[in-house]
Amino acid sequence: MLNQKIFEEIGAKINETIAASPVKDIEKNIKAMLASTFSRLDLVTREEFDVQQEVLVRTREKLVQLEERLSRLESASVPVADAPKHD
Numbered sequence: 215m216l217n218q219k220i221f222e223e224i225g226a227k228i229n230e231t232i233a234a235s236p237v238k239d240i241e242k243n244i245k246a247m248l249a250s251t252f253s254r255l256d257l258v259t260r261e262e263f264d265v266q267q268e269v270l271v272r273t274r275e276k277l278v279q280l281e282e283r284l285s286r287l288e289s290a291s292v293p294v295a296d297a298p299k300h301d
Contacts, residue, residue: 232238258266
């Protein structure tokens, strides 16, 4: 219990020191620079990616259904010329 409290105090002191030092400003500047760089790139959010992935899955499922349907229709409508001849 005592060790946990000591670690919490040390962590709090480190956070205070960092907040009062130029490190915090550097961190803010780096984050701003990265945000600016990423905004210029053609990136999508994770949410947009997940939505498009779901759309793609549904599209693939529909494609499989349509291919199966087409196959059944093609096999059911064999043209007379291609039908086996009975002599």
